[in-house]
Amino acid sequence: MTAISETSAQMALRDPDVRVMLRVRADEPGAFAELVGQYQHRLVAVMHHLIGDATEAEDLAQEAFLRVYRARKKYRPRSKFSTWLFTIANNLARNSLRSRQRKPVTPFVSSESGSMGPHEQMVKDNRSGPMQKVQRKELADLIQEALAALNERQRVAVVLNKFEDMNYAEIAEVMGLTTKGVKSLLSRARMNLRAALAGYVYMDGAPAPEEESERPV
Amino acid sequence: MTKPNPLNEREQADLVAFLDGELAGEAARALETKLSLDPAARAEAESLKRTWGLLDYLPKPEPSPSFTHRTLEKMAPIRTTAAMPLWRSLRRPWWIGAGWAAAILTAATAGYLGVGGDATDRHLTRDLRVIENKRFYDHVDDLDFLKSLDQPDLFEEDATGS
Incomplete structure (x- = not known):
């Protein structure tokens, strides 16, 4: 047990950001500003993907930094x-989302897609050739x-894996799960994403599996 | 029409883990074999990969230009509190604690006196001087010595009350 702790501590000390944080702990002037400068883009981006609102994402990112400092x-x-x-x-985002669930709030997608729900819209676009018609912005809205x-x-796991490039063990640590749990979570998340975005997966003109299987070998 | 999934749930999870570079050993080898032999499984892997790639279309949200400044500004009061000397940071809680202690003591004394009634009051009044001077009486060995101190010629000047 001690050996494991020592190993992880040694690993952590190899992380340059851990060294910056140790300087923050020692109240070294400028160290905290350095940390904020290094992480603000990543943290705000992750918060935005999780929360969906730019202002709230910034507020929560700021609160996360303040908690680190405290x-x-x-x-x-x-x-x-x-x-x-x-x-x-993640804890801050989770609390925010839970308090939001108590109040009815509109989902965090721009209104440019009109009044149709994503599924209805995708069905309509599928019928009229969505690959050519959907613009990048609209596609981004649909993906969002x-x-x-x-x-x-599932969203937290996806965001950390995709945008923070975290491996399963790291995601497990952040979310308080086992790596097996993360594996299952990400698998289900990716199935759900694929189901929701089925009409857009082969929009670059590449042959869909159906077409491929019809080809002579 | 949705095609039946060529993989069961466990294989599906293994496939996703494989695509994420998280599958190793025997499970990875088994999946590689399946992918090489089964076009439906290959198509499944391809569509999952492409779906994942779609997330790259999401815009990358950026913090506002004033983000760092605002964050550091919010941090300043915390820093000031942390830099405060220990005695200053403890001052308020100490007074609050002392205030509470005094209030409790007063209440307890009042309660005790209230229960004791007039008789207790009289005893306390009578013995007040003794209580006040108890620290001196502690040095007195016997009562005769104490009485001898009461002779006026010993403390003549004091006795005049000057």
Whole structure:
């Protein structure tokens, strides 16, 4: 057990951001600003993907940084700094989403897609050749809707895996799950995404599996 | 029309893990074999990969230009509190604690006196001087010595009350 702790501590110390955080802990001037500068883009982006609202995403990212600062004296490098930061961020996002569930709020997608739901819209676009008609912005909206339609845990796992490039073990640590749980979560999330975006997967003109299987070998 | 999935749930999870580079050992080898032999499984892998690639179309949200400044500004009060000397940061809680202690003591004394009634009041009044000077009486060995101190010629000046 001790050996494992020592190993993870050594691994953590190899993380340059852990070293910056240790400087923050020592109240070294400028260290915290350095940390904010390094992580603000990533943290705001992740928060935005999870929450969907730019202003709220910034507020939550800011709160995450402040929590890091408040907790600096208790900081012990046990894993990568980003894992710790995104654990805090995930907790904040989760609380925010839960409090939002208590109040009826419109989903976090731009209104340009009109009044139709994503599924209805995709069905309509499928019929009229969506690959050519859907613009990049509209596609982004649809993808964002598909992401938003995932349940909270699936969305977190997807965002961390896709945009933070976290492996299953890191996601498990952030979300308080086992790696097996993350594997299952991501599998279901990707099935759901594929179902929601089925009409757009082969929009670049590449042959869909059906067409491919019809070809002579 | 949706085609039946060529993989069961476990194989599906293995496939996703395989695409994420998270599958190793025997499971990875078994899946590789399946993919090489089964076009439907290959198509499944391809569509999952492409769906994942669609997420790249999402715009990358950026923080506003004032984000760092605002964050550091919010941090300033925390820093000030943290830099405050220990005695200053403890001052308020100490007074609050002392206030509470005094209030509780007063309430307890009042309660005790209230229960004791007039007799207790009289005893306390009578013994007040003794209580006040108890620390001096502690040095007195016997009562005769104490009485001898009461002779006026010993403390003549004091006795005049000057």
